[in-house]
Amino acid sequence: MLSEKSTATVRATLPAVGAAIGDITELFYRKLFEAHPELLRDLFNRGNQAAGLQKQALAGSIAAFATHLVEHPDTRPDVMLGRIAHKHASLGVTREQYPVVHRYLFAAIAEVLGDAVTPEVAEAWDEVYWLMANALVAIEERLYAGHRIAAGDVWREWTVTARIEETADCATFQLVPADGGPAPAHLPGQYVSVQVTLADGARQIRQYSLSTAPGSAVRAITVKRVHGGPTPDGEVSHHLHAHVRAGDTLRVSAPYGDLVLHDAAAPVLLASAGIGCTPMVAMLEHLAETGHTAPVTVVHADRSPADHALRADHRRLTGKLADAAAHFWYEDGAEESEGDRTGLVDLTALPEPAPGTRAYLCGPLPFMRAVREQLLARGVPAADIHYEVFGPDLWLATA
Structure with missing residues (x-):
């Protein structure tokens, strides 16, 4: 005070x-x-x-x-x-x-x-x-x-066990602790920091959401390459895409992040755009593993189906839930046979959110602002709308 x-x-x-x-x-x-x-x-x-x-x-x-x-x-x-x-x-x-x-x-x-x-x-x-x-x-x-660690002692070496090319610009890196010990516990939706040593000797750090649920045998991050080559805004993603393969090691932090599922029994809406799908896929996997029975609505926006990282996982995990539906919007190339839509996300095209729905948003700030406004208009309380921003949180700075 x-x-x-x-x-x-x-x-x-x-x-x-x-x-x-x-x-x-x-x-x-x-x-x-x-x-x-x-x-x-x-x-x-x-x-x-x-x-x-x-x-x-x-x-x-x-x-x-x-x-x-x-x-x-x-x-x-x-x-x-x-x-x-x-x-x-x-x-x-x-x-x-x-x-x-x-x-x-x-x-x-x-x-x-x-x-x-x-x-x-x-x-x-x-x-x-x-x-x-x-x-x-x-x-x-x-x-x-x-995490039972000393203040600041967050770093640990992890081994890349597999690299999966998700799209032309997105790759998934599966990781296990290099020392053979157990992976630290995390909550669905959390992220880790990854520190890499670049050509000029700088040790730059970026955050990546864990795209696997806590119960998974391995941890995984899905990294989108920022175009423009090894410039400051894309130097770490460029380094990971250009240099990291199975068998390499990465310096990874303990998991953190406050965008996590709050009520395991509540109806859920997961809305993402672009690489913002990564924490949502982890949440979906957790909901499927824990037998979630309340309604789940999955919303995603992307440039095209080919640009939609983890698209197959998005659909597969939605299909494993008792009461769930996935709705994808694309700028172009929407596959109408699969229920995709062309254009911007429009929640008025969907059924009314179930009472008590908790919404989780991740993606560019304009996308999240638009979805939040639509959710508020449809009666979802502001306290039940949670979000994650990749990079500095400019929501307050631009409010």
Whole structure:
């Protein structure tokens, strides 16, 4: 809870800080990486930095957290904090890194806002920062403890047992722990981080959803190659596609992620687009393995059937459920004989969601916004609509 004195100061200065937050975060990252270039090389996603996406996500989260403290002083935005903490845990972030961020973030605030940063303003926003940072540290350390590992010690060598070409641009890598030990437990829908060493020596990290259910004998990730070759926005996917084969090893984190099935008995709607199908297929496999009997609606959008990774698994697993139907929309090449549709996802073409339906979304932000709006219009409560974004979560930043 923000102190009464700081609440008044933050409320008064929030418009000015909010207006400048983009400049503040841009300067923050520049100062941080100038002092600690190893963080850009080995921890932060260079593609997101180059595109400005991480700056947008950081700005959105700070503004949203401060606004919540002022408008809802008796609660915390735990959904937002949990999502950030899961991502941090998958990267091995520890409490010792938060003072480093604080130093360069507040240096950027002072430089951008100048004389407006009085001691009182600095003290109030310092309180905001440490409320957010300490909340994240507490969640992250609980996540580490859940896997019975030391804080930050998330990495383990895994062996690639098979590589399956799903489409021209998607490959599945089946994995087992290289030390022969058991795979860490995960929940359907979670992801792992994969760290690879690139040609320039950088050890870049990306997150990939596990596309197999917890009960599977092996773990698997399905990776879509980002076009443009080994550029910052696609350098890890390009490396995996170009260099990793059966018998190779990968450095993989413990599994994390907050997009998981919440109620095993509830009706479910799984909506995805593109490579966003990967956590949905894992959820489908789990539902099939556990004998789920409530209605399940599967919705997917893609460019064409040929571009739809795991299409056969999508249909096969849907068919194993007692009360389920799959509905696929494609920009072109829809196979009408199989019930595919051409165009954008239109939920009005489907039966009304069953009472109590829980919806899970994964894909590009415009797709998820459109599906969420349709679900709300059809009576699905906002609290029952859950989502996952590949990359920085810009939902708040663009709201």
